[in-house]
Amino acid sequence: MTARSLSQNGTLAETLIGAAVLAAALALLGFFYVFGHSGGGAGYDVTARMAKVDGLGIGTEVRLAGVKVGAVTSLDLDPATYLVTVHMRIGDAIRIPTDSSLLINSAGVLGASYLSITPGGDDKMIAAGGAIQNTQSANTGDIMNMVGRFTTGSGGGQ
Numbered sequence: 001m002t003a004r005s006l007s008q009n010g011t012l013a014e015t016l017i018g019a020a021v022l023a024a025a026l027a028l029l030g031f032f033y034v035f036g037h038s039g040g041g042a043g044y045d046v047t048a049r050m051a052k053v054d055g056l057g058i059g060t061e062v063r064l065a066g067v068k069v070g071a072v073t074s075l076d077l078d079p080a081t082y083l084v085t086v087h088m089r090i091g092d093a094i095r096i097p098t099d100s101s102l103l104i105n106s107a108g109v110l111g112a113s114y115l116s117i118t119p120g121g122d123d124k125m126i127a128a129g130g131a132i133q134n135t136q137s138a139n140t141g142d143i144m145n146m147v148g149r150f151t152t153g154s155g156g157g158q
Contacts, residue, residue, distance in 0.1 A: 043070060043089040044128035048102045052137035053084045055113030056104065062088050063105075064117045069094045072115065088115070097122040101134035 053075060062070035070090035077084050090096065099120030106113050117132070126132065 043091050045073070046070075046088050046090050046096065046126055046128075046130055046132060048086045048088070048132040048135050049078075049083045050086055050102075050104070050135045050137050051083060053086060053104065054137070055106070056086065056115070060112075061114040062090065062117065063114055064094065064096075064119065069117070086115070095125040096132070098124045098126055098130075099134070100126070100132055101136065102132045103136045 056072055056075065058072055058074060060072040061068045062072065070088050072086060073089050074087040075084055076087070086102075096117060097120040099122040101118045101120070103116045103118065104113055105116040120134075
């Protein structure tokens with residue numbers, strides 16, 4: 001073999017490896033798009049209007065009894081009322097009573113925020129496109145301030 005044929009073989013091998021890496025990257029992107037896309041998949045849409053949505057974003061988990069049952073698909077601010085409409089996709093197998101409540105919660109002191117549904121006792125269920133009426137926004141900033149004051153021993157009007 002000559003030096004030129006070794007060089008051509010090396011270039012061909014590098015090209016084939018590059019093409020394989022590119023194909024794998026495209027397959028991985030396709031997988032994440034199909035299975036990780038927050039707006040897609042089975043389920044039905046539910047909304048809730050909240051005064052404050054600190055820590056929430058697209059893809060934030062929606063949990064019932066600590067189990068993930070859905071995800072936030074979008075957040076819209078109403079400029080007239082300053083309330084945020086939270087759009088969620090809930091799994092088809094989960095039915096939510098109409099008198100259920102929704103709370104922004106946190107997984108521990110430094111954990112990520114999630115939406116927690118507390119089911120009510122009503123026999124009627126929220127239909128697709130319906131809304132959870134009873135909502136509460138936890139003020140995680142106040143909680144962190146209280147923890148800080150407690151651990152440092154400051155504050156408290158003594």
